[in-house]
Amino acid sequence: MTDRPQTPHLDRIQSLADLRDLSDADLRRVADELRTETIDAVSHTGGHLGAGLGVVELTVALHAVFDTPRDRLIWDVSHQSYPHKILTGRRDRIRTLRQKDGLSGFTKRTESPFDPFGAAHSSTSISAALGFAVARDLGGAPDPSLGDAIAVIGDGALSAGMAYEAMNNAGALDKRLFVILNDNEMSIAPPVGAMSSYLSRLYAGAPFQELKAAAKGAVSMLPQPFQSGARRAKDLLKHSVIGGTMFEELGFSYVGPIDGHDMEQLLPVLRTVRARATGPVLIHAITKKGKGYAPAEERADRGHATSKFDVMTGEQAKSKPGGPSYTSVFAKALLAEAAEDERVCAVTAAMPDGTGLTKFAERYPSRCFDVGIAEQHGVTFCAGLAAGGMKPFCAIYSTFLQRGFDQVVHDVALQGLPVRFAIDRAGLVGADGATHAGSFDVAYLANLPGFTVMAASDEAELMHMVATAAAHDDGPIAFRFPRGEGRGVELPKKGEVLEIGRGRMIREGKGVAILNFGARLGEVEDACEALASRGITPTVADARFAKPLDREMILGLARDHDALITIEEGAVGGFGSHVAQLLAEEGVFDAGLVYRSMVLPDTFIDQASPREMYDAAELNAEHIERKVLSVLGVESIARRA
Template identity: 50%
Template structure:
């Protein structure tokens, strides 16, 4: 059978283990070939091929609900549910999403992209099932990295207490986006080596069943012996103490072992945890040998060697590396600095920082809430914590940002990575909300540089700032290759920069949209329209002196931002103008509209939402034309 001919997973019911093995190889070959052209999450998917086949053979999707935590390991699931013929469009504009997507298939019962949500969702579905009186099975597949997330632990606690029929498959490959950390990781390590416990427990149960008239004191004695055996052979049976029946560890690449344990899990009442051991990247040597997480998510690569194919446009260093290198240099003379990351050491380019300052790089795992309040705690002790975090993941620590950092006006630096559109990872990862959710917080400073050189000065400025929390936004990708100053400079807080002079209108923008504004200025100048372009690098606070000069000149204003319009920078400009009594000033805004932006190349996404140079030119011309018409403001 060709993979492209698969419409649903029902055919697996009749497959032998030998046929499943052949199919697993075909799927791996397919993924290695397709992702070499499109990029994507290769390592996680190669690791769950057998597990996904076993789940779809044993359960009846979509009647039975299979929920993929994070979702970056759902490619095999997509192949088995009729989407193999769409893989040439994976993560591309209007193409197949790289995460579960409910509108794509009835088999995608839960949309995700952030970790640690599957257990809460599964519990909700289990409660709904029981209220409706149906008999569908609920299966949540969660990785060992995602299990460290606070939501997952909260859900485990609730599931264990309620004793709902629910199956948790713990996909344990000993590595999430980065090597896992923490006490729970150590618990799993002990469980991986605890096969003797399960064998001994089974033998004891078999022996007890042979005793006539089993009951009473003998039964309770046997249970105590089993408990003692558990503690003797396994140091802390974490999941059983939470109320789960624990099965495993199971070889996640052995169809017979998977089938036996999944069948047993189906028959068991109450919550069951099936601990499955898998090899991330299995079947492709470069991915199997990956110890740093580089094959977790990849761009295009050469299949034979695994060598990545770099885009030709990369002329400057990555913005993440600029932040990391700057922090590394400053830390040599400032022992207050402590850098915190929630499992993004590789993604945020902090590996070299960690090598030089191993005691001052703290990877807390997938635990953004903890990371934020940890930074606050450090700040109370006159340290200078820097939380390096993706914009889309900072959302997960929002209450802590409000309550623990901003409210106490603590000196925490937020290096907000992947701010703006990120492209192929799609709507769950677009960093477009952080301005809106940070701008309304008292004490908060927000800034974004026009290029990699200004970014390094902003990082330095943030470290020197001692009047509360400060956020430095930086986009995904590489800089333009501008010269980098040797010495760091402190940028005055709230100061803007005039990039181009003009007297008919003003464009206020920052970060990634500055090249767009400069190109618009050039086109407008050729058409005889004089426009001032301002690098509004401080989103909060404003450069009030420069802003007032624009308002006093009566210049129409166009704001441009690669962030949501609602509550964003443009909204702040409107508020300032209204509050200052300058309601006669014409203002137009460009930015992300009121919708979630799906996956695709950033250029295509910008065109789709009309965030382009051509649109900026037309909007400025409309503003200028409106101003020249006497008293016509609408």
């Protein structure tokens, strides 16, 4: 007896050839069962639920109509790809999603030939699809029969400038290319900006059922020559404010809007455009995140990200209570600063909840800005705010801040503007894997002249760093903190302003000094407890600052100890590299100091639990203990540890 859902039609799909042999009626049944299977799978693993449920019918229709993987299907962001994975030979592993050695939560080229392009950040699909289309026409593929390129992009992702750069280029090149606009009206946060308003106006003038009827009428005409059918489809919607004019100005033939959950619309439209298109085509499909699962539909984020849950009730598994999350501590500290200074404001790029700014927006709506999926604009917008006398906090995940690096350099650092960068999800993040790891921000920020770079070792330190950033007007400043719960330390009522470039001593010891930067301090202290049983008592210091370095403290540690070890949750080129440069300049190595740095390895670490990922990176307590033993020359003990 199994508690798996009954899916007789889906069970018949052993390959996509089986799917393509089905009648349209059976394809609808497969879609229903695929939705049930997706819900059950995510209930076991957690993950992105709502996005996948919103594209179930679209997934079935695309694979039934197009010749994947010969035709390249590219999912933007790709957190909606779970149904796609089930249909493309990975159903037997779908309950390993986002787990160690399991399926990725995103598309991944090394995982399947049905994943022609990896993704996890948004707005890349049209550029990649255009690349495939041009490669096809130039004969670049080993397989000369390389087929069509299809990009599926959401309305939230379409708010990013990169999508328009790609569409503009695609229109100019006039290559045969399909873009499916998956317009679900609800990205992670409510879509913002002019693009969202434009899409809303496409169907705001009449009830959705009237538009649905109009679109069905358009479908009946589409088998006629493509251009005529598309024109009639648009004419049926002439009472919309502007129809598909903007897309057509970019060089795309526009078809829609159609109901993305109605197979009677999807299948004929896709078959017709595939048969008749010669240039780029945009198909506008209206969908609903969380479709078909009431607990997801009723959530404000439509089940964007969920932990394991009970399928019947939708109730999510609760984690054991611990310290407050770093994100919530940041939010509380920022509110305290904003209450005392009306110039404090906050900017996020489509992640108000993830970055902790939801409460800030509720209390100070005129001082909180969600710029949409537009990190480049968000950074320069903050630069303008700072130049105008405000105190902007640019709250962006480490992995997403990478997208605004040019703006960080030219618009912020070069002009010495006091933008405050609150960098969430620093270090390894668990189930989202390598695509979302915050590995590189210290390396690329600390190399910029005039930048101050901090890392919180616990949640109390984070409060102090928020206060320090708010008080800092002498150039840009950044502070980073990890995902998840804090260490449970006692929190002050309000953060204190730290002296710039000044670290702190944690414990005095002898022989070897450990210089921590960031949230590995708890692991350092656990390692010291284990070393104490061997009679080894390292000195421990918390650097707080990667730039400027606490020269006095670091040189003192080097002078008074035989060995110095730095530890950070970042890549080579970050904190440890700056310390090594200082020691080399001061001639410390000439005196015989043994120096080692513990950093993230020069590889991308696949998804697992954070503990398992830091095991792979060799940055947990046992690895720190082993490193100390090694530098002290206790090699045999180190190998047995």
